[in-house]
Amino acid sequence: MTLLRFLIAAILATAAFAQVTAPARAQDGPLRIEITEGVIEPLPFALPTFIAETPEAQSWAQRITDVVAADLTGTGLFRRIPSDAFVTQVTQFTPSVTYANWKAINAQALITGAVSVTGGQISVKFRLFDVFSEAPLGEGLQFGGTEQSWRRLAHKVSDAVYSRITGETGYFDSRVVFVSEQGPKNARQKRLAVMDYDGANVQYLTDSGSLVLAPRFSPTGDRVLYTSYETGFPQIYELNVGSVSRTQLPVPAESMTFAPRYAPDGRTIVFSAAINGNTDIYSLVPGSAPRQLTNAPSIETAPSYSPDGSQIVFESDRSGSPQLYVMPAGGGEPRRISFGEGRYGTPVWSPRGDLIAFTKQNAGRFHIGVMRTDGSEERLLTASFLDEGPTWAPNGRVIMFTRESAGAGGQPGLFSVDVSGRNLKQVPTPNAASDPAWSPLLP
Amino acid sequence: MTLPRAALLLSLALGLAACSSPARFGAGGPGADGAPLSAGGGFGSGADGVTSGPLDPASPEYFSQTVGDRVLFAVDQSTLNDEARRALSAQAQWLMSNPGYTAIVEGHADEQGTREYNLALGARRAASARDYLVAQGVAASRLRTVTYGKERPIEVCSTEACYAQNRRAVTVIAAGAAVS
Numbered sequence: 001m002t003l004l005r006f007l008i009a010a011i012l013a014t015a016a017f018a019q020v021t022a023p024a025r026a027q028d029g030p031l032r033i034e035i036t037e038g039v040i041e042p043l044p045f046a047l048p049t050f051i052a053e054t055p056e057a058q059s060w061a062q063r064i065t066d067v068v069a070a071d072l073t074g075t076g077l078f079r080r081i082p083s084d085a086f087v088t089q090v091t092q093f094t095p096s097v098t099y100a101n102w103k104a105i106n107a108q109a110l111i112t113g114a115v116s117v118t119g120g121q122i123s124v125k126f127r128l129f130d131v132f133s134e135a136p137l138g139e140g141l142q143f144g145g146t147e148q149s150w151r152r153l154a155h156k157v158s159d160a161v162y163s164r165i166t167g168e169t170g171y172f173d174s175r176v177v178f179v180s181e182q183g184p185k186n187a188r189q190k191r192l193a194v195m196d197y198d199g200a201n202v203q204y205l206t207d208s209g210s211l212v213l214a215p216r217f218s219p220t221g222d223r224v225l226y227t228s229y230e231t232g233f234p235q236i237y238e239l240n241v242g243s244v245s246r247t248q249l250p251v252p253a254e255s256m257t258f259a260p261r262y263a264p265d266g267r268t269i270v271f272s273a274a275i276n277g278n279t280d281i282y283s284l285v286p287g288s289a290p291r292q293l294t295n296a297p298s299i300e301t302a303p304s305y306s307p308d309g310s311q312i313v314f315e316s317d318r319s320g321s322p323q324l325y326v327m328p329a330g331g332g333e334p335r336r337i338s339f340g341e342g343r344y345g346t347p348v349w350s351p352r353g354d355l356i357a358f359t360k361q362n363a364g365r366f367h368i369g370v371m372r373t374d375g376s377e378e379r380l381l382t383a384s385f386l387d388e389g390p391t392w393a394p395n396g397r398v399i400m401f402t403r404e405s406a407g408a409g410g411q412p413g414l415f416s417v418d419v420s421g422r423n424l425k426q427v428p429t430p431n432a433a434s435d436p437a438w439s440p441l442l443p
Numbered sequence: 444m445t446l447p448r449a450a451l452l453l454s455l456a457l458g459l460a461a462c463s464s465p466a467r468f469g470a471g472g473p474g475a476d477g478a479p480l481s482a483g484g485g486f487g488s489g490a491d492g493v494t495s496g497p498l499d500p501a502s503p504e505y506f507s508q509t510v511g512d513r514v515l516f517a518v519d520q521s522t523l524n525d526e527a528r529r530a531l532s533a534q535a536q537w538l539m540s541n542p543g544y545t546a547i548v549e550g551h552a553d554e555q556g557t558r559e560y561n562l563a564l565g566a567r568r569a570a571s572a573r574d575y576l577v578a579q580g581v582a583a584s585r586l587r588t589v590t591y592g593k594e595r596p597i598e599v600c601s602t603e604a605c606y607a608q609n610r611r612a613v614t615v616i617a618a619g620a621a622v623s
Contacts, residue, residue, distance in 0.1 A: 185599040211594055214558060232547075233589050234562060256566055256590055259559045272563065274590060277521070277570020279563035299563040315560060321519070322560055345557035359557050385601070388557050404554075406601035435558070 003249045007218040015409070021365055022230075040422070042079035043108050043165070045072065046131075048090040049083070050113035050124070058428035060122055060147070061115040064154040068111070070198065071158035075398075076423030081107055081159070093125060095140070102131045109137070111161055120146060124153045128161055138164045151200055152442065161443070171393035172197060175398065175439040177215040177224050177241075179262040180204065185410060190434075192226060194241065197393070197438070199414075205244055214435045215239075216261050225269060234262040236271050252282065253291050259301050263329070264309040272301040281314055282331075290334040304348045304356075305329065305382040311345040311372075313337070317355040324358060326373070336377030342433060346389050349373070351440075352396035355419070359388040359401075368401045370419060381421045386410075387433070394441040400427065501541050503616035510537045514572055516610040518555070521567040521574055531572060534614050535579030542585075548573045549613045550590045551597075553606035558592060565590030572612035 011302070039367055047069050052061040072078040083089075088101040113126035120301040124359045127140040143156045152173055159170025180193040180202075189208035192215055195201055205224070208213055213234070215226035224239045236257045239246040252273050260271040263283075270283045281300045282290045294300040298318035305312055306329075313326045316334070324341045325334035341345035341380050342362025349356055353373070360367040360380065366387040371378040385402040393399070403426075404412040412434040414427040427436075498505040506512060511534070514527035523531065538546065550569030552561035569588035577583045598605035 186596050188594070212560075213594070232576070233587075256562075256588075258562050272559065274563060274566035277567045277574070279566060299560065299567070300564050301559045302557070315557075317519075317560075322557075343556075345560050361555070361557075386554065408599040410599075410601060 010351045040077060040411050042073075042077055044079045044081050044106055045109040045111060046081050046083075046086065046102055046107035047072075047111045048086065048104065049106045050115050050126075051091070051093045053093070053114050053116040054118065057115045057117045057122075060117055060150055061113075064115055064157070064384075065113070066125055067151055067154035068158045068161070070361075071155060072161065074198065074425075075162070075416060078109075081105055082099060093127075095136070096126065097129055099129070099131055099134045102129070109161075109165065113157065113327060117147070118425075122147055122150055122153060123432045124157060126157045126160070128164055130245035135417055145306045151196060153314060155196070169395045169397045169441060170185075171398060171438075171441060173442045174394055175217075175221065175442070176391075176414075176427075176436050177205075177217055177439070178429070178436040179212060179215065179434045180429065181412060181434060182208070185408060192224065192239070194224075195429070197427075202430055204248075205241070214259065214437075217439040218262050219264055219440060221442060223266075223438075225262060225271075227258040227260065236269075238269075249284060250290065251284075252292075259303065261304055263305050264307055268309075269304065270303045271311060272303070281312070291331075293327070294334070302346045306349050307351055307353045312354060313349055315345045317348060324356070324375070337371070337373070338378075340378055346390060348390050350392050350396040355396070357392060357399050359390065368399060368417065379421070381417050381419070382415070382424060387415075389436070391436050393438055398423075400436045400438060402436065404434070481517035503544070503618075506534070506537050506541075506614075506616050511535060512615070513611045513613045516568055516608060516611070516612070518553075518606075519564065521550075521564070523570040523571060527572075528575065531575045532579055535576045535581050538576065538581045538585065539579075544616050544618055545585045545587075546550065546617045547617060548576070548586060548588045549595075549615060551595060551609055551611050551613070552593045552602065553609040554593045554596065555606060556593065558594075562590050563592075565592045568610075568612045572614065576614070 009378055018067045038040045049065045052058040052060040069080050073080050083281040087103050090112055093112060108131055110129040110131055112262055116123045123144045125140060125142045128137045130137045132358050141160055143153045143208050145153050155172035158172040162170040175194050175199045176197055180191045181188050183189045190212050191208045192205040192212050194203050210228050210230035213227040215224045217224055222241055226237055227234050230235050234256045236249050237246045238249060255273040255275045257271050257273045260269050262269055268283055268285050273282050278297055279299045279301055280292055280294045281303050282292050284290045296318055298316055300316045302315040303312050310329055312328050312329050313324060315322050316325050322345050323336055324338040324344045325336050327334040342360050344358050344360055346359045347356050355368050355370045356373055360369050365383050367380040368382045368387050368390050369378060369380040384403055388402050390399045390401045398416055400414055400416045402412050403415045404410055411432040414429055414433045414436050416427055417424045511530050516531050548569045550565035552564045569590055573588050574587050596609045598608040
């Protein structure tokens with residue numbers, strides 16, 4: 001089967017919302033990519049350690065290769081063939097390869113690369129080959145940056161490979177803002193932190209002096225909205241990620257504010273304000289007074305814009321239990337979209353615009369699920385004691401969320417799952433962690 | 444009551460609370476300087492003039508321990524049951540008898556709900572308790588509300604026994620001028 005066939009298979013798996021129970025395992029027989037009841041056989045690829053073109057590039061080449069391998073295999077869509085199975089070793093970064101040597105080990109894709117280091121600057125080149133079609137898949141590409149940015153260079157290689165094989169944009173060169181947690185359950189200390197999508201390069205944005213909750217990245221990834229108790233009351237703030245300086249936002253008088261999110265324009269924000277016990281949704285354009293978008297005695301919270309900025313999906317208990325509603329971005333009559341059993345919350349519009357991810361609570365369990373924007377084709381992707389707060393990868397293929405364990409020693413952690421329900425796994429963090437929010441793909 | 448008077452009462456009350464096990468405290472503790480412990484009628488004078496006795500009825504500790512500082516709610520609810528109304532009536536009486544104090548009414552939720560919904564639910568519960576206190580005659584300017592959602596459980600197990608204690612509104616007494 002060619003890479004093209006794999007591409008089609010992967011898209012079908014997404015479009016058909018095939019139910020999948022476990023990632024496919026490598027078989028003992030000939031490797032093939034097939035969908036059997038929605039299970040995708042991971043595509044076997046060969047990734048020889050990138051060539052070091054300068055003496056100091058040796059360790060960088062190894063580390064960059066390792067990150068590319070981790071990115072690709074981490075998707076559950078690819079399987080790396082161990083190098084001791086190779087018929088031949090790659091010692092030079094050349095435009096031509098002997099396809100027979102890679103066919104012999106059933107590699108569908110071959111990724112070759114080279115790394116050079118000069119004056120603290122790293123340059124990474126790579127090529128991707130479709131082994132069974134005996135042709136390069138796209139042109140060779142080169143990425144450059146400082147030694148500090150070496151992981152980003154690796155992620156960029158992975159994004160290019162992923163994109164060429166699946167036909168979708170990647171998500172590896174991205175960051176996640178989240179809440180790092182320490183201390184006992186009844187006195188948790190929380191700090192804002194950012195990390196690479198895979199848990200590397202954790203940096204803290206606030207100290208643990210004030211409770212902080214539910215951050216969100218701006219569409220350009222340079223700012224973060226969040227809720228802090230630094231005044232003793234929950235209020236929304238905007239933080240500049242580069243300078244780590246923060247600004248309190250103008251909010252309605254006598255209000256507690258929370259659940260802030262950016263509009264796709266990166267200027268307008270939408271948030272919840274509780275006034276005299278009643279929570280409604282407001283929007284805020286810089287330089288203007290806050291504008292009330294909902295006006296009901298029920299709870300209206302957890303807003304999320306559609307990617308075109310025209311609509312807002314949110315959570316309301318106006319029917320008696322929390323359900324999902326969609327309204328025009330400027331306010332107006334909401335339309336209920338969730339009709340299944342249980343309670344629905346934290347809706348988040350996919351960056352592709354086609355799906356809404358949500359938290360569902362039913363029969364004592366929590367789920368992360370997705371539905372179409374009209375509420376149809378609801379599918380639950382996870383189940384546990386407490387799953388909540390989905391966030392979309394920039395390509396809309398993967399969802400990260402908070403999973404918390406039960407009991408006095410219960411701790412939250414970050415997990416990710418493919419939108420098809422496959423490849424559930426924990427994202428490593430130094431401490432307990434919650435409330436992840438994915439950045440856009442970095443430039 | 445003036446602010447210094449309230450502050451004095453507070454420090455005295457802390458001194459008394461600290462002396463609930465007299466054997467553990469000697470010279471140097473609050474109240475050990477021989478300050479008169481008139482309010483609350485302290486008795487049982489010990490070494491260095493340290494006394495022990497019941498809590499000062501005008502103290503925040505008396506409010507939280509004897510009057511009762513919290514009311515509980517049913518799942519997803521912010522309506523007050525009879526027990527909650529009785530408790531809040533007693534709170535209102537205390538607040539009106541001790542006009543030098545202000546209070547913050549905290550609203551809390553159990554962990555069975557999403558973070559942001561629970562923030563809104565906590566705000567609703569705090570306002571429900573606050574509104575009842577105001578209806579009983581407490582000046583609204585003396586009360587503020589805050590929601591903690593599910594962020595500050597008091598019981599940490601994951602069963603209904605704990606959840607029931609966590610679905611609460613707590614009136615926290617603070618000395619000071621009325622909040623605006």
